[in-house]
Amino acid sequence: MFRIRNAAIGLTVALCAATPSFSNEIGNAAEGEKLWKECKSCHAVGKDAKNRVGPHLNGIFGRRAGAEEGFKYSKGLARMGKDGLVWEFDLLDRYIENPKAFASDTRMSYKGLKDEKKRADLLAFLRRYSDNPGDIPEAAPTAAGTDHSVDPDILAIQGDPEYGEYLSSECTSCHQLSGDNDGIPGIIGWPAEDFVIAMHAYKDKFRPHPVMQMMAGRLSNDEIAALAAYFEVAE
Amino acid sequence: MKLNRRLFMGGAAAGAAATTLSAPMVHAAGHGKPKVVVIGGGAGGATAARYIAKDSKGEIEVTLVEPTRSYYTCFFSNLYMAGFTELGSIAHSYGKLASEYGINVVHDWAIDINREARTVSLAGGAMLNYDRLVLSPGIDFVDGAVEGWDISHQNAMPHAYKAGSQSELLKAQVEAMPEGGTFAMVAPPNPFRCPPGPYERISMIAHILKEKNPTAKIIIADPKEKFSKMALFQDGWSRHYDGMIDWIGGDFGGGNVSVNPHDMTVTIDGEENKVDVCNVIPAMKAGKICDMAGITEGNWAPVNPHTMQSRVDENIHVLGDASSQGDMPKSGFSANSQAKVAAMAVRSALTGSKLFPAKFTNTCWSLIDTNDGVKVGASYEATDEKIAKVDGFISKVGEDAELRQATYEESVGWYAGITSDMFG
Structure with missing residues (x-):
């Protein structure tokens, strides 16, 4: 029932979106850009934006759910896409409001944004990267998935996935093997670079979580690289 | 692994020949x-x-x-x-x-x-x-650890320290307490399973009583002078359950305890208390x-x-x-x-x-009241002598409600994580 209803709305909104004036009426994109700061540790938009912890969001309006090539979606989102769900304003709005209510197995570690106006502003900002590919600014990507700078030599370490698999057993006491995000974020399938950056942010006590500071604090650079190599390909 | 063997034999019978069948026989003839x-x-x-x-x-x-x-x-x-x-x-x-x-x-x-x-x-x-x-x-449980109690009394005075029917029993007894009644816990000496467990239990029982039986009292007879996350629990108890919980530690005779499961009395340092429910957690x-x-x-x-x-x-x-x-x-x-x-x-x-070097971790989350979660944890390494603590952390008194809620939600995520790590 849930899925059918979404698919129906998707169709309606897809028709509305064909009218050119629609994008200007969503919300205040400048305000939305401020809100985007919270999203950009995982998502990128703009020129050269790539999939990071989350998929890049260029062209998200009108994109089929769970369909960005090379990104590992939760089964639920992938299935919604196969069932015909296409991201448009109303659906994105509902998703951002409460991601887990929309797709219970989503890997997006985000609680949701309750304020309707803020959601509209954020979507107005995102919409800039979707109107048509020509509108994507020639600036550097607004986010490289980084909220912490890591020495390029550390980023360049090639991890040993076999060692990573052994080390990962410490992670899976808390992080679910299914990749589900349920109070504790899923970490299955993260791009290695993002994984390394996040772990070093904990190791350097830049990110605040005490358990993760402790876990990362005693991992060597090689061990972090090994874990990153393992989780990138883990399914 | 009988299952695999049978499956294999089935497959061999269905199609292929002696060459495949010989493999497990070699195993069986050798060490297996x-x-x-x-x-x-x-x-x-x-x-x-x-x-x-x-x-x-x-x-x-x-x-x-x-x-x-x-x-x-x-x-x-x-x-x-x-x-x-x-x-x-x-x-x-x-x-x-x-x-x-x-x-x-x-x-x-x-x-x-x-x-x-x-x-x-x-x-x-x-x-x-x-x-x-x-x-x-x-x-x-250590035999004779609590005077007057043995395992034959676990219906009158449940331990509920192995989960299942004992947990159901204790819950039912707490819910059936008379108005203004008394719940007693006999807490165990160190070392015991789940150091914050008895105190999280007190918090949860206080949570039930606050809703259903707010004039009820809780007494804890404890042989210890301090316990895990003590400051966090005591702060939480005074915020959520003010005046309901009386903790009698080892320095006030909390270790000098006997119980009488027939009369439902608990004697603490010479003073007899008539109680309605008694949770006896003996030494382990x-x-x-x-x-x-x-x-x-x-x-x-x-x-x-x-x-x-x-x-x-x-x-x-x-x-x-x-x-x-x-x-x-x-x-x-x-x-x-x-x-x-x-x-x-x-x-x-x-x-x-x-063989990689041994690494160990522990984190224990406890819930004090709705959305008020706390945690303590540490990392460890193996030395020749013992598993030795390397680093640790603990929640702080005075954390804001949002962090406490996130800590509780984290514990729910951990539960899903560890149980899938245990049972697949």
């Missing part, structure tokens, strides 16, 4: 596959069985001996009592360990271990051979099978911190509550962490797989 028997299907044993089976990719036969078909986790059983989770949500079956990991799950009691012959006898009459034995039996020791195996020293089974091997018998690994290892608390998280180190050591010994 190495055999591991795991006794106890909790956080230590289930995890060890799963990791050995998963990572040896069929090279090791794993048998898991666990009497119960439905396992109730002790962790989150306090939350069940206060209605934060259902009993069904803390129950787990061993179906996946059998079907997805090929583990031979035997629902029976291990009643004897012959270390010389390397055999385990089961109550049902069967005998199992092992190359390595993993013991993860959890705890039993390693599960009895460790004594039977002759690997205990005092109440617990000492282990080599690098591999969790018994100090007495290197063919036996002891996990979790039953082991005496050093600085780690007796918790499900600790047992799960130790199981992975033991699984790696067992595989290395039996199949020559790589």
Whole structure:
């Protein structure tokens, strides 16, 4: 029932979106850009934006759910896409409001944004990267998935996935093997670079979580690289 | 691994010939596959069985001996009592360990271990051979630890320190307390399973009483002068349950206790109290099978911190509550962490797989009231002497409500994580 209803709305909104004036009426994109700061540790938009912890969001309006090539979606989102769900304003709005209510197995570690106006502003900002590919600014990507700078030599370490698999057993006491995000974020399938950056942010006590500071604090650079190599390909 | 053998024979009969059939016969004629028997299907044993089976990719036969078909986790059983989770949500079956990991799950009691012959006898009459034995039996109670109480009184005065029917019983008794009645807890001396457990339980019982029976009282007779997360619990109790809880510590005679299950009285330091519900949590020791195996020293089974091997018998690994290892608390998280180190050591010994340095972790979350979660945790390493604490953290008094809620939500995520790590 849930899925059918979404698919129906998707169709309606897809028709509305064909009218050119629609994008200007969503919300205040400048305000939305401020809100985007919270999203950009995982998502990128703009020129050269790539999939990071989350998929890049260029062209998200009108994109089929769970369909960005090379990104590992939760089964639920992938299935919604196969069932015909296409991201448009109303659906994105509902998703951002409460991601887990929309797709219970989503890997997006985000609680949701309750304020309707803020959601509209954020979507107005995102919409800039979707109107048509020509509108994507020639600036550097607004986010490289980084909220912490890591020495390029550390980023360049090639991890040993076999060692990573052994080390990962410490992670899976808390992080679910299914990749589900349920109070504790899923970490299955993260791009290695993002994984390394996040772990070093904990190791350097830049990110605040005490358990993760402790876990990362005693991992060597090689061990972090090994874990990153393992989780990138883990399914 | 009878299952695989049968499947294989079936396949051979259906089609192919003697060449394929000969492979297992060679095994059988020689030593066969190495055999591991795991006794106890909790956080230590289930995890060890799963990791050995998963990572040896069929090279090791794993048998898991666990009497119960439905396992109730002790962790989150306090939350069940206060209605934060259902009993069904803390129950787990061993179906996946059998079907997805090929583990031979035997629902029976291990009643004897012959270390010389390397055999385990089961109550049902069967005998199992092992190359390595993993013991993860959890705890039993020390006889005579609380004057006036023994296991035959567990209906009148439940311990509820092994989850399941005992948890249901204690919950029902608390809910049936008369208005303004008294709940008493006899808390255990160190060391015991789940150091914050009794105090999280007090919080959860206070939560029920505050809603249903707000004039009721709680008394705790405790032989200890301090306990895990003490400042956090006491702060929480005064914020949420002001005036309801009376904790009598060791320095005020809390250890001088006797109970009378017939009259429902608890005598603390000479003063008799008539109570309506009494939760007796006696002193603990390693599960009895460790004594039977002759690997205990005092109440617990000492282990080599690098591999969790018994100090007495290197063919036996002891996990979790039953082991005496050093600085780690007796918790499900600790047992799960130790199981992975033991699984790696067992595989290395039996199949020559790589042995990496042992690392251990523990985190214990406790719920004080709705959305008011706290945690304590540490990381550990193996030294020759003991499992030694490296680093740790604890929640702070005065944290904001948002952080406390996030901590609680994290514990819910952890529950999902560790139970899938245990049972697949």
